[in-house]
Amino acid sequence: MLTTPTEMPAAASIPAETLFIGTVITVAPENPRAEALLARGGRIVAVGDESSVRAAASADAQVVELGSRALLPGFVEAHGHPTDTAIALSRYMIDIRPVTIAAAADVMTAIRDGVAARPDGAYFTGWDSLLQSGLEEPGIELLDEIGGGTPIVILHNSGHVVYFNTAAAHAAGIDKNSPNPVGSHWVRDDAGELTGKGFEVGAFFALLGGVLQDAQRELPALLTTYLTGLNAVGITTVSDMSWTHAKAPALEALRQTGVTARLRLYEMSVPGASASVPLVNGDDLISQVGVKTWADGSPWVGNILLSFPYLDTPAARAVGIEPGSKGSANYTREQLDGIVDQYFPHGWQLACHAHGDLAIDMVLDCWEALLERSPRADHRLRLEHVGTMNPAQFERAARLGVTVSFLIDHVYYWGEVLVNDLFGPEHGGSWTDARAALDAGLRISLHNDGSVTPAEPLRNMMVAITRATRSGGHLDEVPGITLEEAIRAQTIDAAWQVQAEQLVGSLEVGKYADLVVLSADPFTVTPDQLPALTVESTYLAGAPVYQRN
Numbered sequence: 001m002l003t004t005p006t007e008m009p010a011a012a013s014i015p016a017e018t019l020f021i022g023t024v025i026t027v028a029p030e031n032p033r034a035e036a037l038l039a040r041g042g043r044i045v046a047v048g049d050e051s052s053v054r055a056a057a058s059a060d061a062q063v064v065e066l067g068s069r070a071l072l073p074g075f076v077e078a079h080g081h082p083t084d085t086a087i088a089l090s091r092y093m094i095d096i097r098p099v100t101i102a103a104a105a106d107v108m109t110a111i112r113d114g115v116a117a118r119p120d121g122a123y124f125t126g127w128d129s130l131l132q133s134g135l136e137e138p139g140i141e142l143l144d145e146i147g148g149g150t151p152i153v154i155l156h157n158s159g160h161v162v163y164f165n166t167a168a169a170h171a172a173g174i175d176k177n178s179p180n181p182v183g184s185h186w187v188r189d190d191a192g193e194l195t196g197k198g199f200e201v202g203a204f205f206a207l208l209g210g211v212l213q214d215a216q217r218e219l220p221a222l223l224t225t226y227l228t229g230l231n232a233v234g235i236t237t238v239s240d241m242s243w244t245h246a247k248a249p250a251l252e253a254l255r256q257t258g259v260t261a262r263l264r265l266y267e268m269s270v271p272g273a274s275a276s277v278p279l280v281n282g283d284d285l286i287s288q289v290g291v292k293t294w295a296d297g298s299p300w301v302g303n304i305l306l307s308f309p310y311l312d313t314p315a316a317r318a319v320g321i322e323p324g325s326k327g328s329a330n331y332t333r334e335q336l337d338g339i340v341d342q343y344f345p346h347g348w349q350l351a352c353h354a355h356g357d358l359a360i361d362m363v364l365d366c367w368e369a370l371l372e373r374s375p376r377a378d379h380r381l382r383l384e385h386v387g388t389m390n391p392a393q394f395e396r397a398a399r400l401g402v403t404v405s406f407l408i409d410h411v412y413y414w415g416e417v418l419v420n421d422l423f424g425p426e427h428g429g430s431w432t433d434a435r436a437a438l439d440a441g442l443r444i445s446l447h448n449d450g451s452v453t454p455a456e457p458l459r460n461m462m463v464a465i466t467r468a469t470r471s472g473g474h475l476d477e478v479p480g481i482t483l484e485e486a487i488r489a490q491t492i493d494a495a496w497q498v499q500a501e502q503l504v505g506s507l508e509v510g511k512y513a514d515l516v517v518l519s520a521d522p523f524t525v526t527p528d529q530l531p532a533l534t535v536e537s538t539y540l541a542g543a544p545v546y547q548r549n
Contacts, residue, residue, distance in 0.1 A: 015039075015062045015542060015543070016040065016041075016058075016060070016061075016062075017038065017039065017040045017057055017058055017060070017061035017062065018038070018039045018061065018062045018063075018064060018513070018539075018542060019036065019037075019038050019053065019054065019057045019061045019062065019063045019064065020036060020037045020038075020039075020064045020066060020071050020515075021035070021036050021050060021054075021063065021064070021065050021066060022035070022036075022065060022066025022067060022069065022070070022071065023035075023066055023069070023070040023071065023521050024036065024037050024047065024066075024070070024071045024507060025070055025071065025072045025487070025507075025521070025522075025523075026047060026073075026506055026507040026508065027072070027073055027487060027488060027491045027492050027505065027506040027507065028047075028506045028507060028508050031047070031048065034047045034048050034049070034053075034507070035048070035049050035050040035053070036048065036049070036050045036053035036054065037053065037071060037507055037513075037515075038053050038056055038057050038061070039513035039515075039539075039542040040542075041542070042512060042513060042541035042542045042543070043510060043511065043512060043513060043541075043542070044507060044508060044509055044510065044511050044512070044513050045509060046509065047507055047508065047509060064517075066517065068519075068520055068521075069517050069518060069519055069520065069536055070517070070518045070520060070521040070522065071507070071515055071516075071517055071518075072234075072487070072491070072507075072515070072516050072517075072518060072522075073491040073492065073495075073504065073505055073506055073507055073514065073515065073516070074234060074235065074236025074237065074491075074504065074514035074515055074516050074538060074539070074540070075233070075234045075235045075236065075237075075457040075490045075491060075494075075516060076235070076236070076237040076238070076445070076490060076491060076494035076495050076498065076500070076504070076505060077230065077235050077237070077238040077239065077447055077448065077455060077457075077494070078239055078405050078445035078446075078447050078494040078497045078498055079239060079241050079351075079384055079385075079405045079407070079445070079447035079448075079449055080238040080239050080240060080241065080447065080448070080449070080450055080455075081159075081240060081241055081242050081449070081450030081451070082223060082226055082227065082230075082238050082240050082261075082263065082450070083219065083223060083240055083242075083243065083247050083250070083251075084240075084242050084450060084451075085226060085450040085451045086219065086222040086223045086225065086226035087212065087215040087216075087219070087222060088125045088155070088450075088451045089125075089226065089451055090215060090218075090222045090225075092123065092211055092214065092215045093123050093124065093125045093155075093211075094110065094111075094114045094118075094122065094123065094124045094125070095124075095125060095126055096110050096111070096124050096125065096126045096127060096154075097125065097126025097128070097157055097451065098126065098128045098131035098132050098157065098413070099126075099453065099454060100126065101126075101132070102131075102132065103132065103134075104129070104132045104133060104134035104135040105134070107127070107132050107135060108135075110124075111124060111146060111152070111154070112146055115146055115147050115150050115152060118150070119150050120150070120151075121150065121151040121152075121153075121168070121171070121210075121211065122147070122150060122151070122152050122153075123152075123153045123154075123155075123208065123211055124152075124153070124154040124155065125154075125155045125157075125451065126155070126156075126157045126451070127154050127155070127156050127157060127163065128156065128157035128158070128300065129318055129319055130300050130315060130319060130414065130417045130421065131157075131413065131414070131417070133315075135318075136318060137163070137197070137318070137319065137320050138154060138163045138196070139195060139196050139197075140164070140165055140166060140194060140195055140196025140197075141196075143163065143164065143165035143196055144165045144166050144167075146165075147165045147167055147168075148167070149167050150165075150167055151164075151165065151167040151168035151170075151171045152164060152165045152167070152168055153168050153207050153208060155204065156298070156300070156301060157300070157451075157452060158297070158298035158299075158300045158301055158452065159201075159298070159449075159450070159451075159452060160199060160200060160297040160298035160300075160301055160303060161197065161198070161199055161297075161298070161301045162197070162198045162199075162203050162204050162207060163196055163197055164196050164197075164198070164207050165196060166196075168207055169194060169196075169207075171210070172206055172207050172209065172210075174186070174194070174206060174207070175194070176188065176192050176193050176194055178206075180202075181200075181202025181203055181205075181206055182202055182270070182271055183200055183201070183202055183271075183293075183294065183330045183331060184198065184199055184200035184201060184202030184203045184330070185198065185199050185200070185203070186198050186203065187199070197320075199297060199301070199303055200294065200297060200330055201242065201268070201294070216246070216247060216250060219247060219250035219254075220250050220251075220253040220254040220257065223250065223251075223254055224254065224257065224258075224260070227259070227260045227261045228260060228545075228546070229455070230261055230455055231260050231261060231538045231540075231545045231546035232535060232538070232546050232548075233455050233456060233457060233458075233535055234457055234458075234516035234518075234535040234538055235261060235455060235457065235538075236261055236262065236504065236514040236515075236516070236538060236539075236540050236545075237261060237262040237263075237264065237494075237495065237498065237500060237504055237505075237514065238261050238262070238263060238264070239263075239264040239265070239266060239498050240263060240264070240265045240266060241266045241292045241351065241384070241450075242266075242268055242292065243265040243266055243267050243268065243288065243292075244267065244268060245267065245276035245277065251263070251286055255285075255286070259285055259286065260540055260545040260546075261540065261545075262284070262285055262286070262500065262503075262504065262514070262540075263285070263286045263287075264287065264288075264289050264290075264498040264499065264500060265282075265286070265287065265288040265289065265290075266288070266289065266290040266291060266292040266349075266351050267288060267290075267291050267292065268291075268292055268293070269291050269292060269293040269339050269342070269343065271335065271338060271339055271342075272338075272342070273342060274342055274343070274346070275288070275291060275343060275346065275348060279346060279347045279348065284503055284512070289349055289498060289499045290348055290349035290350060290351050290382070290499075291343045291348050291349070291350055291351070292350075292351045292352070292353070292384075293331075293336070293339055293350070293351075293352050293353070294330050294352070294353040295329055295330060295331060295336065295352050295353060295354040295359045295360075295362060295363050296327065296328065296329045296330055296353070296354060296355055296356050296359040297327075297328075297330065297355070298355070299355055299387055299410075299414075299418070299422060299423075300319065300414070300417075301319060301320070301321075302316075302319065302320060302321035302322075302325055302327055303327055303328050303330075304327045304328075304355035304356035304359060304387070304388070305326070305327050305328060305329040305356035305357075305358040305359040305362070306326045306327045306356040306357060306358055306388065307326065307356075307357050307358050308326065308357075308423075308427060309323075309324045309325060309326050310324075310325050310326070310327070310422055310423065311421065311422055311423060311424060312324070313420075313421045313422070315417065315420075315421035315422070316421060316422060321422075326358075327356055329356075329358075329359055329362065333362055333365065333366060336362065336363065336366045337366055337369070337370075340366060340367070340370050341370070341373075341374075344370055344374055344376075344379075345373075345374045349379065349380050349381070349382065349499065350367075350379075350381050350382065351381075351382035351383075351384055352381075352382070352383060352384060353384045353385060354383055354384065354385070354386060355385050355386065355387040355388060356387075356388055357388045357389065357390060357393065360383065360386060360388070360389050360393055361393070363383065364393065364396055364397060364400065364402070367381050367400060367402065368400055371400065371401075377401075378401075379401060380401075380403055380496075380497065380499065381400070381401065381402045381403070382402070382403055382404070382405060382497060383397065383402060383403070383404045383405070384404075384405050384407075385405070385406070385407045385410075385432075385449075386404050386405075386406065386432070386437075387407075387410060387431050387432055388423075388427060388431070389404065389433065389436075389437070390430075390433070390436070391433070391436040391439070391440065394433075394436050394437045394439075394440035394442060395440045397437075397440070397442060398440045398441040398442050402442070403442055403443050403444070403445075403496075403497055404437050404442055404444055404445075405444065405445040405446075405447050405494075405497060406432045406434050406437075406444060406445070406446055406447070406464070406489075407432065407447060407448070407449050407452070407453075408432050408434065408446045408447075408460050408463045408464050409448055409449075409452070409453040409456075409459075409460065409463065410431055410432055411431060411432055411463050411467055411468075411469060411475050412453075412459065412463045412468065412469055412470050413453060413469075413470055415428075415431075415467075415469030415470075415471075415473060415474075415475050416469060416471060416473060418431050418475070419475065425477055426477075428475070429475050429476075429477030429478070430475075430477050430478045431475065433478045434446075434464050434480070434481050434485075434489070435478055435479045435480060435481050436478065438481060438485055443493040443496055443497070444489050444493060445489050445490070445493055445494035445497050446460040446461070446464055446486070446489045446490055446494070447460075447494075448460065456531065457490045458518075458522075458530045458531050458533055459530070459531040460486070460489075460490060461483065461486035461487065461489075461490060461522075461527075461530050462486075462527050462528060462530040462531050464480060464481050464485075464486045464489065465480045465481055465482065465483060465486055465527040465530075466480055466527050466528060467479075467480050468528070483522060483523060483527065487522070491505050491506065492505035492506045493505075512540075512541050512542075513539055513541060513542040514539065514540055514541065515538070515539040515542075516535055516537070516538050516539075517535070517536040517537045517538075518533050518534070518535060518536065519533050519534040519535075519536055520533055534548060535548065536548045
């Protein structure tokens with residue numbers, strides 16, 4: 001768990017006292033709204049009616065009159081990848097995500113231009129033929145034709161597939177005889193030759209090891225830029241769900257220049273290994289709290305484990321999903337049992353990516369048996385994304401004390417794809433059913449998953465409430481949640497998931513003054529208008545880390 005509090009940023013940058021007057025949404029059960037808040041030395045020392053809070057302030061307190069604006073707890077990104085995303089969106093990679101480039105022809109132009117500009121190796125992130133309609137899977141022959149002797153590596157936007165050419169394989173020392181990385185695999189043709197496609201993180205690291213080593217030397221600066229972007233949307237705490245201890249020196253270097261968001265680290269599991277740090281480590285600013293594994297992959301590339309088949313559609317075939325496919329898992333049940341036993345009995349929180357309903361069943365089976373072997377009352381076992389999780393599974397999870405985190409943006413960006421191209425209304429229309437999770441008694445969070453979709457807590461809330469898609473439709477096969485529930489899912493319940501609820505997530509005396517000022521009270525606008533609210537300022541431990549111009 002967390003250790004002795006550490007003040008951040010540098011004490012000199014924290015105003016001695018800041019008094020906020022106006023609409024204060026505390027997300028605290030006994031006092032959900034207040035008229036004023038006083039921060040002193042980075043902590044909240046008073047919150048309540050204006051007269052009593054003013055009386056607690058000193059004469060030289062800095063006063064912020066909120067007016068029509070509203071003060072809330074800083075938002076929590078419970079499932080992020082900041083150290084990876086900082087690199088993926090840096091100069092080391094070329095951004096071809098659908099939020100950056102919409103048209104298939106423009107994607108191919110960007111790839112050819114990137115190869116011409118980077119003859120020593122061109123690395124791309126964000127391929128998504130379901131949203132960039134008209135793209136065909138880039139087989140090794142096509143990438144060899146484009147690249148020649150230039151290594152080409154293209155990461156799929158989902159983060160679960162990588163495409164590469166022969167030059168990239170040679171540079172990484174990979175050939176048809178190379179073994180599959182644990183939890184990952186290379187796709188081979190009938191003759192056993194590499195096709196230029198690999199699944200899951202082990203394949204990525206094998207192909208990108210060199211560029212990642214180069215980028216990690218600049219990681220403190222890259223991470224500073226990325227965290228500043230999170231501050232601009234009101235995020236003050238973010239988890240890292242693909243943490244490796246090799247990045248620890250970068251975080252220690254970052255401490256020297258100032259960290260603008262709290263980091264909660266989840267180390268990637270490795271079969272046969274143990275955690276790289278003691279259970280008690282770090283401080284209130286940065287600490288490792290858990291271990292992460294991936295039971296299956298991504299709906300967009302066909303490797304989630306399902307009890308029902310993908311639809312047979314042109315879009316599904318274009319991404320390589322065979323008719324009748326029910327996907328796959330990354331691990332067997334026996335392998336999962338072995339992994340959890342490496343970490344959970346030593347006190348670690350576990351987080352597991354699982355999208356397909358059979359993958360979710362497998363993880364719940366694994367965890368139920370684990371809890372019988374190693375009982376723990378407050379374990380906060382986390383299921384991540386849970387696209388196809390159904391009401392009965394949410395109820396079972398509640399009985400086991402399991403919590404879930406939703407990538408709700410799947411509804412917004414891929415809503416029509418889910419229904420029309422991949423799963424039909426029964427399974428696609430009920431994707432990420434946050435209402436059923438809450439009705440089962442679970443505490444939930446909403447997230448954006450690093451570079452998969454832009455970090456947008458306010459839009460996450462809107463989508464969870466309305467189930468709106470980017471094209472203006474709605475996945476109304478299941479109901480949405482309330483605004484109160486959506487705010488909790490981006491604040492206190494998300495903080496609870498990352499084991500930080502004693503520090504942040506609600507505006508209560510004794511907690512850190514991690515705050516966000518919105519342009520208006522979210523309860524005064526319609527749910528559809530939530531994304532139009534602006535973040536006016538963001539504070540970490542009472543110090544401003546973002547101010548809107």
